[in-house]
Amino acid sequence: MKDTNKLAMALFIVSEAFFFILLILAFLYFQAAAVADDANSANTLEPKKTAIYTALLLSSSISIWLAGRGNNDESRKKFCVWLMVTMLLGAAFLFGQAREYARLLSHNVTISRNLFGTTFFTLTGFHGLHVFAGLTMLAIIFGLALAGDFPNRQSTAVETVSLYWHFVDAVWIVIFATVYLRIL
Amino acid sequence: MSDISVSVETAEPFPASDEQAGLLGWVASVDHKKIGILYLLNALVFFGVGGIEALLMRVQLAWPHSAFLSPGAYNQIFTMHGTTMIFLVVVPMLLGLATYLVPLMIGASDMAFPRLNALSFWLLIFGALLLYFSFVAGGAPDAGWFSYAPLSEKPYATSSGLDYWALGLLAIGAGTVASGINLIVTILALRAPGLTIRRLPLFVWMVLVNSFLIILALPALNASLVMLLVDRELNGHFFTASAGGSPILWQHYFWSFGHPEVYIMVLPAFGIISEVIPVFSRKPIFGYAFVATSTVAIALLSFGVWAHHMFTVGLGHTWDIAFGAASMLIAVPTGVKIFNWIATMWGGAIRFSVAMMFASAFLVLFTIGGLSGVTFAIVPIDWQVTDTYYVVAHMHYVLFGGTAFATFAGVYYWFPKLSGRMLSETWGQAHFWLTFIGFNLTFLVQHVLGIVGMPRRVFTYPDLPGWGVMNMISTLGAFILAASVLVFLWNVWRSLKSGEIAGDNPWNAWTLEWATTSPPPVYNFTQVPPVRSRRPLWDLAHPDKPDWAA
Numbered sequence A: 001m002k003d004t005n006k007l008a009m010a011l012f013i014v015s016e017a018f019f020f021i022l023l024i025l026a027f028l029y030f031q032a033a034a035v036a037d038d039a040n041s042a043n044t045l046e047p048k049k050t051a052i053y054t055a056l057l058l059s060s061s062i063s064i065w066l067a068g069r070g071n072n073d074e075s076r077k078k079f080c081v082w083l084m085v086t087m088l089l090g091a092a093f094l095f096g097q098a099r100e101y102a103r104l105l106s107h108n109v110t111i112s113r114n115l116f117g118t119t120f121f122t123l124t125g126f127h128g129l130h131v132f133a134g135l136t137m138l139a140i141i142f143g144l145a146l147a148g149d150f151p152n153r154q155s156t157a158v159e160t161v162s163l164y165w166h167f168v169d170a171v172w173i174v175i176f177a178t179v180y181l182r183i184l
Numbered sequence B: 001m002s003d004i005s006v007s008v009e010t011a012e013p014f015p016a017s018d019e020q021a022g023l024l025g026w027v028a029s030v031d032h033k034k035i036g037i038l039y040l041l042n043a044l045v046f047f048g049v050g051g052i053e054a055l056l057m058r059v060q061l062a063w064p065h066s067a068f069l070s071p072g073a074y075n076q077i078f079t080m081h082g083t084t085m086i087f088l089v090v091v092p093m094l095l096g097l098a099t100y101l102v103p104l105m106i107g108a109s110d111m112a113f114p115r116l117n118a119l120s121f122w123l124l125i126f127g128a129l130l131l132y133f134s135f136v137a138g139g140a141p142d143a144g145w146f147s148y149a150p151l152s153e154k155p156y157a158t159s160s161g162l163d164y165w166a167l168g169l170l171a172i173g174a175g176t177v178a179s180g181i182n183l184i185v186t187i188l189a190l191r192a193p194g195l196t197i198r199r200l201p202l203f204v205w206m207v208l209v210n211s212f213l214i215i216l217a218l219p220a221l222n223a224s225l226v227m228l229l230v231d232r233e234l235n236g237h238f239f240t241a242s243a244g245g246s247p248i249l250w251q252h253y254f255w256s257f258g259h260p261e262v263y264i265m266v267l268p269a270f271g272i273i274s275e276v277i278p279v280f281s282r283k284p285i286f287g288y289a290f291v292a293t294s295t296v297a298i299a300l301l302s303f304g305v306w307a308h309h310m311f312t313v314g315l316g317h318t319w320d321i322a323f324g325a326a327s328m329l330i331a332v333p334t335g336v337k338i339f340n341w342i343a344t345m346w347g348g349a350i351r352f353s354v355a356m357m358f359a360s361a362f363l364v365l366f367t368i369g370g371l372s373g374v375t376f377a378i379v380p381i382d383w384q385v386t387d388t389y390y391v392v393a394h395m396h397y398v399l400f401g402g403t404a405f406a407t408f409a410g411v412y413y414w415f416p417k418l419s420g421r422m423l424s425e426t427w428g429q430a431h432f433w434l435t436f437i438g439f440n441l442t443f444l445v446q447h448v449l450g451i452v453g454m455p456r457r458v459f460t461y462p463d464l465p466g467w468g469v470m471n472m473i474s475t476l477g478a479f480i481l482a483a484s485v486l487v488f489l490w491n492v493w494r495s496l497k498s499g500e501i502a503g504d505n506p507w508n509a510w511t512l513e514w515a516t517t518s519p520p521p522v523y524n525f526t527q528v529p530p531v532r533s534r535r536p537l538w539d540l541a542h543p544d545k546p547d548w549a550a
Helices: A004-032 A047-068 A073-106 A115-146 A156-180 B022-027 B032-061 B071-105 B114-136 B161-189 B202-234 B247-264 B267-281 B288-304 B317-345 B354-376 B379-385 B389-419 B425-451 B467-498 B536-541
Strands: none
Touching: A004 A115, A004 A156, A004 B161, A004 B202, A004 B247, A047 A073, A047 A156, A073 A115, A115 A156, A115 B202, B022 B032, B032 B071, B032 B114, B032 B389, B032 B467, B071 B114, B071 B161, B071 B202, B071 B247, B071 B267, B071 B389, B114 B161, B161 B202, B202 B247, B202 B267, B202 B288, B247 B288, B267 B288, B267 B317, B267 B354, B267 B389, B288 B317, B317 B354, B317 B379, B354 B379, B354 B389, B354 B425, B379 B425, B389 B425, B389 B467, B425 B467
């Protein structure tokens, strides 16, 4: 019998991927049509700083993968530890985003300033919201694991949440590449 | 040999169960059968509401220069009529039938995610309440069901109606995506042994393809709605040209949803027809593979024709030609199905039950709607008739003449299974003829009105020759339609109370939902028949000439 949970999450990810593609396309469309002088990606964002927080988020994908490995009771502690690491890294990413938002807002780069502001905050804002939802799911799994659930690390719930977490990472890679590094 | 009961059992009108009794049992249920019925009841209620909105519009338009409704009120009413019919009637009624029937037709005991199923329904109710709350919160949305920018933006849309519209649709959209995911996983993972994909009942196949459409198209709506809310509430600039935004972007994004959406509203209807016509022609469907493959073709092509809603926007000849050609192409797989259904009836022992009458009328009316649709693919014709009553006529022929008629066929066909009782054929015939006559009176003349230039979404019109007469005919038709709905409600009410007991398989049909009692027990089946072909019940009843030995 197929794993219905993972199939459902995969379908949900396909759906959300389309949602993000449309927000990214809007960003790119207005970037191409922008007036050069006003606030834009090149003159307001700091890719190097953001790269650090990006590295933290990508590491969280590795840590959740490490949490998922192992199949016996001995690694329950390892499982909980790596889950906690994942959550901390995810939270650190959100903290970095918050700092970046604060800096931009203090320079009067707001969602209503111009189309860069509108598209940037909408896109990264919805990504951040998805990270937050992922953290919530991780916290639930963590709580259940502490309470003694998940004897089998390949549990469908853990794998399903991991799938979502990797998706959230992948979306950020695309956002970082197109918004911060301007590869397109 | 399996042991299928063929005796008529005394069944209660609604599924008996060991769940909670009474109203709480319905509200708290995660049983797909109860949720399916709730979807259908919701669709019925909002069909009435949307119908009243339509009647108000038709009264206002019955003669020129009428002052029955103010322009502002009229705008709210046509917006709510469209939004209601699409999001609160058509999609829920199709999802309701799918939710009820798919697990039964694949021999499963419920959907893959019963609680998610319930959540989808209650998100629909929540979204509907949000949407209708706008009437008492400063005014309903009034920019049309597709809310073009900049009319939908803050300087032009002063009430918060559009915010309620966006939020309500976001809630409903989330529930719909969840239903799509639930149906795909159910169909892929929970089929009875022997029920391969190529043996799927066509209704289930259409629902499967449709669910993929749902999960890919609704994100486009969600993205559009959040962008609109950012513009309206946070002073964003996505769609406001003065700040460098693009109203055309709204159209591109909205129609990227909106075009697949119309196929979302018709594919399950095709599925219903593909079940009803074979049973009442006593023949298997002609060309199962063609019907199934053409459905996939429609789904794929549906993502490539959205800009045919934008021929008058000034996209340029390249866009116009490309999308015009693609739009002509998409008519082909639909036409293939019409031929398959006709060929199924050809040479069959046709029985014109009310379900079959609605299905046959579907073939005619949907074809008319499809033909008028294809005329829009010829770009210069579109330039002439876009935003006129020709469009209104087209959409109602495909959505009412098509989907609604197919849904009525499905209701008359499956009502015995859902309730244990037959609908009255006599009252059903009255319902059918009133609907057929009322529908055609209302909408046939609108083709002419559109061609002579009457725009849509206007609260009144000048006293030009023939305009008043044609509008009056349309209004009379609308009231006949209203009467037909009352007849239908009477039929349902009276049949639930005292209709003939149905038994397991009153129509001698062949798919798995007929292999259990009417209504089914909570767990659906005591025993699922062996599945070795597309018609397991035929095989069971004809061991000397089963389908799989052909």
